Amino acid sequence: MRPLHIFFDMDYTILGMDGSLRPGVQEVFQRLRQDGHTIHIWSGMGVRWGEVRSNGLANLVAGVYEKPLQDYRLAVQRMVERGEIPRFPDLVVDDYPEIVSALGGIVVRPYFWPNPNDREMERVYQIICDLSTNGHSPDQAFRRPAT
Ligand SMILES: [Mg+2]
Numbered sequence: 001m002r003p004l005h006i007f008f009d010m011d012y013t014i015l016g017m018d019g020s021l022r023p024g025v026q027e028v029f030q031r032l033r034q035d036g037h038t039i040h041i042w043s044g045m046g047v048r049w050g051e052v053r054s055n056g057l058a059n060l061v062a063g064v065y066e067k068p069l070q071d072y073r074l075a076v077q078r079m080v081e082r083g084e085i086p087r088f089p090d091l092v093v094d095d096y097p098e099i100v101s102a103l104g105g106i107v108v109r110p111y112f113w114p115n116p117n118d119r120e121m122e123r124v125y126q127i128i129c130d131l132s133t134n135g136h137s138p139d140q141a142f143r144r145p146a147t
Contacts, residue, residue: 001132003036005087009067009094010043010051012110021055022111024121029060031125035132040089042067062086072102073146091131093124097143104145 008014014025029039041052042065049064065085068075079085092105100107106127108120123141130137 001036002135003038004090004128004132005038005040005062006032006128007040007042007067007089007092007105009092009096009099010041010048011045012095012112013093013108014041015051015055015111016114017112018114019051020114022121023116023118024125026056026060028121028125029057032128033060035129037128037132038062040065040085042085044069067099072099076103091128100143102146104143106139107141107143 011017014022016022032039039061040063041048041057041061044067046066047064049058052058052061052064063086065079068079076085076088080088089103089105092100092103093108094100094105095108095110097107106124108124111118111120123139127137127139127142130139131142136142
């Protein structure tokens with residue numbers, strides 16, 4: 001199993017419009033950590049430690065950063081060089097397909113309104129398990145990075 005550095009988006013990926021946490025986020029983060037992966041959180045709206053803490057995620061993540069909004073590969077490379085993020089992501093998880101296509105990762109269905117029946121985080125976990133063991137996932141939500 002290959003340990004992965006996984007970067008999660010915030011709005012509509014792990015948080016709804018009202019700021020509530022998507023079902024399964026804490027549990028899946030815990031399982032990913034137990035599996036040896038490292039979780040990072042970033043947002044196009046800035047460094048949001050406050051919401052990460054208030055949702056009980058602070059001790060599950062390695063860091064919280066600002067996410068680039070365009071020219072993703074170049075922007076991320078520059079952020080790594082400046083020390084703004086610790087490394088290039090192995091995988092991004094985001095509701096916005098463009099950043100996932102550029103960097104590689106998982107496109108999630110946007111989470112707008114509180115929905116206790118939402119199971120998208122389970123799907124994310126399954127894809128990550130497949131990737132870390134096989135290097136591939138049959139799920140159409142998986143995108144290889146553009147090169
Ligand atoms: Mg988003």
